[in-house]
Amino acid sequence: MPPPRPAESRSDAELVRVNRGFYESLWAAAKLIGPERFNTWPLLRGLAAAAPRRLEVAPGLRPRLPLDGTCFVDLSHAALRRLHASGARAVHGMIGALPCADASFDLICALDILEHVADDDSALAELARVARPGAHVLLSVPLHPEAWTAFDDFVGHCRRYEPARIVAKLALHGFTIEHSAVYGMQPKSSRLLDLGQWYLIHRRERAMWWYNRVFMPLSLCFQKPLQWHEGLDHAQDVDEVLLRCRYRPAAQPSH
Template sequence: MPSLPAAEPCNNDELIRRNRGFYEPLWAGANLVEPSRFNTWPLLQALAHEAPRRLEVAPGLRPRLPLRGTCFVDLSHAAVQRLRASGATAVHGMIGALPWRDASFDLVCALDILEHVADDHGALAELARVAAPGARVLLSVPLHPQAWTAFDDCVGHCRRYEPAQILALLAEHGFVLEHSAVYGMQPSSPRLLALAEWFLDHQRERAMWWYNRVFMPLGLHFQQPLRWREGLGDTDGVDEVLLRCRRAG
């Protein structure tokens, strides 16, 4: 299935409804996973240590920056409550209207977010607004519209990006790409994905139980190490990339 064409833009209200329908029940029944358990931690730990003012956007219960000393914002009330209960500073909000002043942060992290919003230009403009000149900005996006599958629909994606498209979008909003890492994965079996979609549609509570207690722990166990590479690098066959950018001053 191809990415949505420009003549048929994503409907913002429908995207919010779809994402809330998927993630609110997911986080309501999930445990918070510490940032140190993810394969992003070796890459982000030093960056976080060097940045006294940090923001992570829409982490759910899978934050990648340290809980202490980081500001979190999420659309999910369940996620915000759980983050607060774990000692984090968390507020309810959306990437398109961040409740902070200009140039408030030295490190901004927004993983797996841009593909979920109708106005990705507006989202990047907000990230640029709250990032101080010279701040590091971490993003991740899925690549290649021709690689669209039912998984993208299932998790509430609006688009996949062509490599040249995401580079142009970053430059337009004042982000200089420094490094990237091959990142993320999605189910490769159409039958397994179809089964998962059926359970999500017909037995959502049971599906969320299996995800949180079986598939998520297995995914953490089998994570592969991540490595930075200069620029965007070769993207042939790459499903998703983690991008390390600097906010131009």
């Protein structure tokens, strides 16, 4: 098992290339799946209804917030075209330089993003910039560097987080974790993972067809219900977590 590659070892340009190469192919052959189809919907529906100004960063074609009334920012032109065709407001951009005004949003969703960027502090600073004080911010991250696999590297991950590290890093930017939920699990079969990766490398078009037409629909049918837990104390054996944070900026010093 290769060790995790530190963020400093991968430039933003390299990460953009890796992520664009993987996800642009994925979204070019995929259909948009509405947020109500995902097991995140029961947890996010009430938050979305109570937030008049919403942002979702890099949803691809798997948005978790309502299409109506949410601003979507994504790097993939294929995803943006399909979001536009569904009536969504979607603009091109990256988490490190969001095309949004300061203090614009009451609810921000950025799932499976932080592990993909070299400078996660800059990404969190951008989320803090566009969040209103008191805003809810939803993030998901993979945990435990020792759980690293070749697939993490293949899909463009920079890192996995130790639970204490992500708590401290979020706090530095004004985010407090209020609740978390077990969000994803590493496949138990390394052989199956290796087979899937081989097909993605050597038979990309065929692998994407099977994923979009067979495996993704099946996975939607077998999703497990998610449940909020207070804080992040339950994450010792968890592969990935969904975090519900509250943004409370530090008070500015008076002059």
